[in-house]
Amino acid sequence: MPRPRPPFPAVKGLWGQPTIINNVETLACVPYILREKAETFASVGTEKSKGTKVFALGGKVNNVGLVEVPMGTTLRELIYDIGGGIPGGKKFKAIQTGGPSGGCLTEEYLDEPIDFDNLVQKGSMMGSGGAIVMDEDNCMVDVAKFYMEFICDESCGKCSPCRIGTKRMLEILTRITEGNGTMEDLEALEELSHTVKNNSLCALGQTAANPIDSTLKHFRDEYLAHIVDKKCPAHVCKKLMEYYIDPDTCIGCGLCSKGCPAECITRTDYIAQGHKLASFAIDPKKCVKCGACISTCRFKAISKR
Numbered sequence: 001m002p003r004p005r006p007p008f009p010a011v012k013g014l015w016g017q018p019t020i021i022n023n024v025e026t027l028a029c030v031p032y033i034l035r036e037k038a039e040t041f042a043s044v045g046t047e048k049s050k051g052t053k054v055f056a057l058g059g060k061v062n063n064v065g066l067v068e069v070p071m072g073t074t075l076r077e078l079i080y081d082i083g084g085g086i087p088g089g090k091k092f093k094a095i096q097t098g099g100p101s102g103g104c105l106t107e108e109y110l111d112e113p114i115d116f117d118n119l120v121q122k123g124s125m126m127g128s129g130g131a132i133v134m135d136e137d138n139c140m141v142d143v144a145k146f147y148m149e150f151i152c153d154e155s156c157g158k159c160s161p162c163r164i165g166t167k168r169m170l171e172i173l174t175r176i177t178e179g180n181g182t183m184e185d186l187e188a189l190e191e192l193s194h195t196v197k198n199n200s201l202c203a204l205g206q207t208a209a210n211p212i213d214s215t216l217k218h219f220r221d222e223y224l225a226h227i228v229d230k231k232c233p234a235h236v237c238k239k240l241m242e243y244y245i246d247p248d249t250c251i252g253c254g255l256c257s258k259g260c261p262a263e264c265i266t267r268t269d270y271i272a273q274g275h276k277l278a279s280f281a282i283d284p285k286k287c288v289k290c291g292a293c294i295s296t297c298r299f300k301a302i303s304k305r
């Protein structure tokens, strides 16, 4: 018996008529072009990408928000001159352009001019104009997983490469971030990425693997650290890190213990040179890795490892 088809509604335009949908950015350019003439608009930009582009600049950058820049502006100008650089003096790691299906670009691309062709050539895209900056504290496997979760939610399910392939990729990324990944998983990721990209019906599936491809290309060592060493170098993946109190820095004030929601910071009293002292230690089996103790400790005695 044939399986019933899912109830996809017929697509209709406004008032049942053929309809063009433009985003606000496009419509915002139209009055300017009509008023100032197309040549004026086209006088800024690059050979093939004319005019300006609006980016939603976010992530690890001092000035977040919507910014309009001439096409051809470099990523460095976007991040440092307009975005004000990375907060807290942290080291830049990558910028992901184009929304959830965009690729992550590393330091070597910072002086690349931003235009439609150039971003695609470098493994990302202009897409929806997102520009998310990442610093040394971001785990790139976790980043790929984050975007794949979004893609899985957004997949309409009409074609199987995207519907099934994105789910399989998410399962693999989850395994890797939880310390259960294998080297075969890396091969499977690459194969799935290729299949989903080349066999999906629409752009969502065709670009879904960009975050995986770009992080595998530029941050393969991070994937290997998760798989082989069972470590998350950025200390982001909760199952692969633990909170630790440095006994040499801890002064035994006990504040962290009072604020721990899992009651897993234990106190041990001892006598040293005639003084009654206390030391504190975290039970990794009970710790829920909420991070509250790190912000509580004024002596920076608690860290992730």
Ligand code: SF4
Pocket: 154, 155, 156, 157, 158, 159, 160, 162, 163, 200, 201, 202, 203, 204, 205, 206
């Ligand atoms: S590629 Fe497009 S059509 Fe196919 S399942 Fe994904 S969103 Fe739907």
Ligand code: SF4
Pocket: 245, 249, 250, 251, 252, 253, 254, 255, 256, 257, 280, 296, 297, 298, 299, 300, 301, 302
């Ligand atoms: S808050 Fe810091 S200094 Fe105080 S007991 Fe905890 S780790 Fe030690």
Ligand code: SF4
Pocket: 243, 259, 260, 261, 262, 263, 264, 265, 282, 286, 287, 288, 289, 290, 291, 292, 293, 294
């Ligand atoms: S991370 Fe949270 S649960 Fe773990 S020791 Fe610190 S406060 Fe307690």
